[in-house]
Amino acid sequence: MQDLSAITNWIHSFLSSLMPGWLTTTVECVLIGVGLLLVYSLLALFYIYYERKFCAAIQCRIGPNRVGPLGLLQSVADMFKILIKELIELKHIDRFLFALAPYLVIIASMLAFAVLPWGNGLQVIDFNIGIFFLIAVSSIGVLGILLAGWSSNNKFTLIGALRSGAQMVSYELSIGLSVLTMVCLAGTASVGGIIEAQSDMWFIFKGHIPALIAFVIYMIAGTAETNRGPFDLPEAESELTAGYHTEYSGIHFGFFYLAEYLNLFVISGVAALLFFGGWMPFHVPGWESFNHIMDYIPSVVWFLGKAFVLSAVIMWFKWTYPRLRIDMLLALEWKYLLPIGLFNLALMACIIVFNLHF
Amino acid sequence: MISTAIFGIENNALLALTALLTGAGLVALALWLAGLISPRSFNPQKGEAYECGIPTRGESMSQFKVGYYLFAILFLMFDVETVFLFPWAVTMKSLGADGLLSIAVFFGVLVLGLVYAWRKGALEWK
Numbered sequence: 001m002q003d004l005s006a007i008t009n010w011i012h013s014f015l016s017s018l019m020p021g022w023l024t025t026t027v028e029c030v031l032i033g034v035g036l037l038l039v040y041s042l043l044a045l046f047y048i049y050y051e052r053k054f055c056a057a058i059q060c061r062i063g064p065n066r067v068g069p070l071g072l073l074q075s076v077a078d079m080f081k082i083l084i085k086e087l088i089e090l091k092h093i094d095r096f097l098f099a100l101a102p103y104l105v106i107i108a109s110m111l112a113f114a115v116l117p118w119g120n121g122l123q124v125i126d127f128n129i130g131i132f133f134l135i136a137v138s139s140i141g142v143l144g145i146l147l148a149g150w151s152s153n154n155k156f157t158l159i160g161a162l163r164s165g166a167q168m169v170s171y172e173l174s175i176g177l178s179v180l181t182m183v184c185l186a187g188t189a190s191v192g193g194i195i196e197a198q199s200d201m202w203f204i205f206k207g208h209i210p211a212l213i214a215f216v217i218y219m220i221a222g223t224a225e226t227n228r229g230p231f232d233l234p235e236a237e238s239e240l241t242a243g244y245h246t247e248y249s250g251i252h253f254g255f256f257y258l259a260e261y262l263n264l265f266v267i268s269g270v271a272a273l274l275f276f277g278g279w280m281p282f283h284v285p286g287w288e289s290f291n292h293i294m295d296y297i298p299s300v301v302w303f304l305g306k307a308f309v310l311s312a313v314i315m316w317f318k319w320t321y322p323r324l325r326i327d328m329l330l331a332l333e334w335k336y337l338l339p340i341g342l343f344n345l346a347l348m349a350c351i352i353v354f355n356l357h358f
Numbered sequence: 359m360i361s362t363a364i365f366g367i368e369n370n371a372l373l374a375l376t377a378l379l380t381g382a383g384l385v386a387l388a389l390w391l392a393g394l395i396s397p398r399s400f401n402p403q404k405g406e407a408y409e410c411g412i413p414t415r416g417e418s419m420s421q422f423k424v425g426y427y428l429f430a431i432l433f434l435m436f437d438v439e440t441v442f443l444f445p446w447a448v449t450m451k452s453l454g455a456d457g458l459l460s461i462a463v464f465f466g467v468l469v470l471g472l473v474y475a476w477r478k479g480a481l482e483w484k
Contacts, residue, residue, distance in 0.1 A: 005364070012365045028365040029372065033380040040384065083392050091405035092418075103385050110381030111374065124377065127370045132444055153418045154407045162426050169433040176440040183447045246408050251392040255385060327483030330429060334472075334481045338436070342469060345443075346462075349450060353458045 004299065005121025032124055040113060040262065047261040048075040050308070051315055058319045085250035090152075093247065097151035102248075102255035104144030109262040111137035116269045117191050117278040119299035130191035131183060134270065135176055138225075141259065142168040145244050148256070152247035160243030163233050163326060167224055170333040171231075174221035177341035178214035181348045182274040185211065191273060198277035200285045210348035215275045217341050219313065222267035224329070226260060229318035233326060268310035272303060276310075279303040428480055439468050 011031070016024045049064065049072065056063025064071030090098075114124040115134045125133070142165055149161020183189050185207045186197040197203075204211050224231040235243030245256045272278060279299035283291045324332070350356075367373060407414045446453070446461050475481060 008365050025365075025367060025372070028367065029376045032364065032373070032376050033383070036377060036380045037384055040380075083388070084395050084397070085392075086396050086398065087389075087392060088404050090407075092407060094419075103382055106385050107378055107381035110384070111377050114373065114377035122364070124364055125370055125373045126364075129444075133374075150419060152407075154409060155414070155418050156409065158418055158420075158422065162422055166426050166429050169437075170429060173433060173436045173440065176437065180440060180443055180447050183444065184450055187448065187451045189444060189448050241408065250396055251388050254388070330483055331481065334429075334432070335476070338472070342465070342472075346465065349458055349461070352451060353455055 003121045004119045008121070036110065036114060036124065039118075040110065043265055044258045044261050045075040045079060047265060047311070048078065050311070051261070054312060054315050055319050058316070079254070082254040083251055087252055088249045090247060092153045094151040094153065097147045098247075101144045101148035101151065102252055104147065105141050105259040106255055108137055108139075108141035108144065109259045109266060111140075112266045113262065115191060116266065116303075117195055117273060118303060119279050122279075122300065123191060126190060126192045128188070128190045128193075131179055131189050131194065131270075131274075134191075135172075135179060138263070138266065139168075139172055141263065142172075144259075145256075148248065149244035152244075154247050156240045156242075156246045157244050160235060160240045160246070164227060164235075164244055166326075167227070167231060167233070167329060170330060171221040171224040171337075174217050174333060174337045174341050175225060177338070177345055178218040178221070179270075179274060181210060181214040181341075181345050182207070184345070184348050184352055191278070194273060195278040195280050198280050200283055202275065202277040202280070202282070204275040207348065207351075210344050210351060211275065213340065213344045214348070215271070217337050217344070218271055218274070219310075221333075221337060222271065223314050223317050224333070226263045226267055226314070228260075228264065228314060230321035230323050231329060232318075232323060233329065264311055264314060265307060268314060269303070269307045271310045272306035276306045277302075278306075425483055432475055432480065435471060436468070 012024070012028065015027055019027070052074070053063040053071075064074035067073045067077045112134050115126075115130055115137075117123045117126075127133070145168070146161050146165045149157040149159075149164070152158075182194070182203055185203055186194040188194060188197065198206070200206075204215055207214075227235065233239075235245070240246070245253055248256065279302050281291070281294035281297060281299070281302055283294060364373070407418065442464070443461070446457065450457055450461075
């Protein structure tokens with residue numbers, strides 16, 4: 001398994017041979033920022049294309065195929081188009097909050113993005129409460145959505161934002177509980193530690209039944225958390241035009257769109273981290289040569305592959321199930337997922353304490 | 359332990375600040391770019407709220423359904439619970455059965471809270 005921190009360490013020693021310490025740190029922070037920005041925008045472009053092709057395949061269509069080979073440049077063209085759209089000046093809005101909302105939404109997804117384990121030794125923020133930090137920062141996003149809906153001074157956006165707020169805070173509980181269940185199994189809340197604990201076997205196999213239940217709950221709650229179908233009532237087009245971002249135009253709208261796709265990636269990345277070992281290759285205890293072969297596949301490929309497959313599952317939900325009603329949505333969370341999640345946590349605790357797992 | 363401190367930077371606040379500034383920078387940069395290349399046209403009608411075509415009646419920043427508050431309060435209760443459970447989750451392997459017993463009491467009180475809310479009908483969307 002190649003350690004990618006060798007590259008960053010080489011850059012670090014190269015830079016520190018050229019300049020004093022504080023300047024090295026500054027340059028490295030700028031490098032991290034540029035890297036994050038590049039990966040963020042490239043992934044967003046890729047995800048828009050990915051979703052469009054995927055839903056086209058489900059609906060027996062071809063999907064984008066005009067711009068570039070296989071329509072690969074379609075989302076680049078879309079991005080450019082959205083940049084040259086006019087930003088409409090509205091009269092009755094709360095200007096400050098209206099401008100602040102996209103910042104909050106993007107910052108929330110960017111911070112969550114920085115915690116993800118991209119590869120062996122390639123993780124921006126890694127500390128002992130990493131996964132907890134991730135849950136904390138990803139809930140900043142709901143503030144942005146609530147502010148967007150409130151400040152637009154429009155009834156559609158207000159209803160959309162409130163629905164979205166109720167939905168996101170409710171489903172956050174289930175996400176928190178399934179993360180907690182896996183933290184119990186790992187015995188650490190640091191992202192690096194959770195991956196290291198899966199070096200012999202992924203948690204989905206190691207934690208048998210509770211891990212499976214936690215995974216199912218996580219995927220359902222994660223779909224709701226990203227406001228995607230069948231939980232897309234915050235932006236139910238037929239009722240609320242576009243929900244909380246009805247009044248946003250041009251690139252302002254683009255930020256919400258971008259953050260939605262990136263949140264999809266973050267949710268599936270965290271699922272990959274908690275249940276499928278993050279960048280850890282597929283290992284079977286005892287099969288030394290098999291494990292060795294698996295190690296040849298680069299860790300970045302493992303992580304991105306798992307995240308893309310899990311995203312495909314979430315997209316599949318969207319194009320398969322009809323939209324829920326708000327009372328059904330809240331009943332699903334509070335009467336089913338939350339009690340099951342609590343029970344599952346107790347089950348996992350008993351299994352670990354009485355040493356019943358692999 | 360796999361060491362993943364990127365560039366050997368141990369200061370996590372600095373890294374979080376970098377990510378935060380990157381996010382803010384992305385928004386600011388894109389807005390600046392859009393401001394440079396996007397067209398501007400002026401029409402008083404464009405400043406109106408996007409609703410059904412006729413002028414909006416009354417204030418839109420108004421009171422809303424109380425049901426949303428109820429779920430927000432319930433969320434607060436359970437979210438704080440999750441926060442309290444995290445330290446236990448990290449150390450539970452070393453605490454063993456004793457730790458399990460003491461957390462079960464805490465857990466039981468919370469489940470009682472959920473049962474109470476359920477019986478009171480707070481989970482119904484009316």
